[in-house]
Amino acid sequence: MSSMTLIRHGQASFFSDDYDQLSPTGQEQSRLLGRFWGVHGYRFTQVFAGPRVRQAQTANLIGEAFRETGGEWPEPIVLADLDEYDLTGLMTQFAPALGERNSHFASLIEANRQSAETPDRLRTFQAMFEQLLVHWQSETLSIDGVESWCDFRKRVSRAIEHIQTSASQGSRIAVVTSGGFIGTVAQSVLAAPERSALELNWRVRNSSLTELVFTRQRLSLDSFNAVPHLPDPKHWTYR
Numbered sequence: 001m002s003s004m005t006l007i008r009h010g011q012a013s014f015f016s017d018d019y020d021q022l023s024p025t026g027q028e029q030s031r032l033l034g035r036f037w038g039v040h041g042y043r044f045t046q047v048f049a050g051p052r053v054r055q056a057q058t059a060n061l062i063g064e065a066f067r068e069t070g071g072e073w074p075e076p077i078v079l080a081d082l083d084e085y086d087l088t089g090l091m092t093q094f095a096p097a098l099g100e101r102n103s104h105f106a107s108l109i110e111a112n113r114q115s116a117e118t119p120d121r122l123r124t125f126q127a128m129f130e131q132l133l134v135h136w137q138s139e140t141l142s143i144d145g146v147e148s149w150c151d152f153r154k155r156v157s158r159a160i161e162h163i164q165t166s167a168s169q170g171s172r173i174a175v176v177t178s179g180g181f182i183g184t185v186a187q188s189v190l191a192a193p194e195r196s197a198l199e200l201n202w203r204v205r206n207s208s209l210t211e212l213v214f215t216r217q218r219l220s221l222d223s224f225n226a227v228p229h230l231p232d233p234k235h236w237t238y239r
Contacts, residue, residue, distance in 0.1 A: 002171040003222070004163060006182045006210040007033070009050075009058040011237045015121070019087075020053045022061070029207035029235055030061035036229035037062070038069025045171040047074045048163060050082035050178065058207070059176040076176070081159035084178035085136075089146035095132055097143055105131055122239070133198050149194075156184045164214050179204035186210060189221045200224075206237045 010026030012019050022030065049059040056076070063073035099106040108128040115124040135141060137149045147155075159181075167173060183201030187194065189212070204210075204225055211222040230236060 001213050001215060002167050002169065002173065004160075004167075004173045004175060004212040004214060006185060006212065007058065007062070007174060007176045008179050008182055008204050008206055008208050008210075009052070009054045009176060010061070011206040011239065012054045014239045022054055022057045025235065025237060026054070026058070026206060027061055029230065029237075030058045031065040032235065033207050033209075033229045034062035034065030034067075034073075035069060038066045038071040041071075042066075043071070043172060044074060044174050046167070047076045047174045047176070048079050048082060049076040049176040050084070050181075051078055051080050052083060052178070055082070055176050055178065059174075062174075062176075079159060079162070081155050081162070082175065082177040082181060083155075085149075085152045085180045086147040089143070090132060090136060093143050094136060094141070094146050095128075098132065098135055098141055101141065102135070105135070130198070130202070133201075134195075137194060137198060152180075153184060153188075153197075156181055157188065160185060160219065164219060165216050167214075169215075182210050185212070186221060186224055189219055202238070204238070205230075206239075 009022070010029040011023045012026060013021045013023050047059060047063070049055045056078070059076040063076070066073040095109065099109050105128075108124070108131055112121070112124040112128045115121045139149055142148060163173060163175065179201045182204050184197040186200050187197035190196070205227055207230065208225045208227050210224050211226070213220050213222050227236065
């Protein structure tokens with residue numbers, strides 16, 4: 001039996017000009033995880049990371065802290081299929097098109113726009129974004145060039161299958177990816193309704209650990225969204 005640990009990247013730079021960079025909190029979350037694993041004697045056969053800067057930064061900072069404890073951290077293997085769903089396409093193409101067709105969603109966009117400089121900004125964004133993904137998942141609207149929910153699910157399955165079938169017996173693998181990817185894996189393994197993938201996504205903490213055990217023929221969920229390396233709740237973030 002082998003194990004695969006899915007790690008959500010550390011907190012990114014939400015609402016900044018470049019979201020795809022770890023915030024200072026995200027950097028600290030990543031270092032705390034590497035230190036925790038090193039102190040507790042963890043060893044990994046392989047490390048995979050998605051193609052985004054925030055995913056690579058997380059993997060590298062975990063590795064730096066891990067090595068400082070005397071552990072050996074394998075060089076991360078970048079796997080494009082570990083990417084998050086198409087955030088840019090959803091926000092810049094799918095959302096405006098949906099707003100033109102759906103007055104309720106248009107009102108959510110407007111509420112978020114008006115709250116841009118207020119403490120309500122995160123709340124209104126979340127309300128809009130949740131509905132955006134619900135419509136995206138329902139596939140009632142298709143936009144050329146924006147990855148569909150169906151294609152995203154296929155990509156997630158392809159990435160997991162690649163790691164699962166290429167691993168040697170008894171491997172211990174770390175995989176740095178994103179919340180949507182992790183929520184979809186958990187939903188698929190549990191054979192839960194598709195909407196559960198989104199509900200799980202909202203709960204995935206930055207730098208959290210979701211454990212899978214597997215053989216080439218079987219994949220099972222062992223734990224979800226754990227943060228043993230973050231004992232202080234001040235480090236718990238979701239964006």
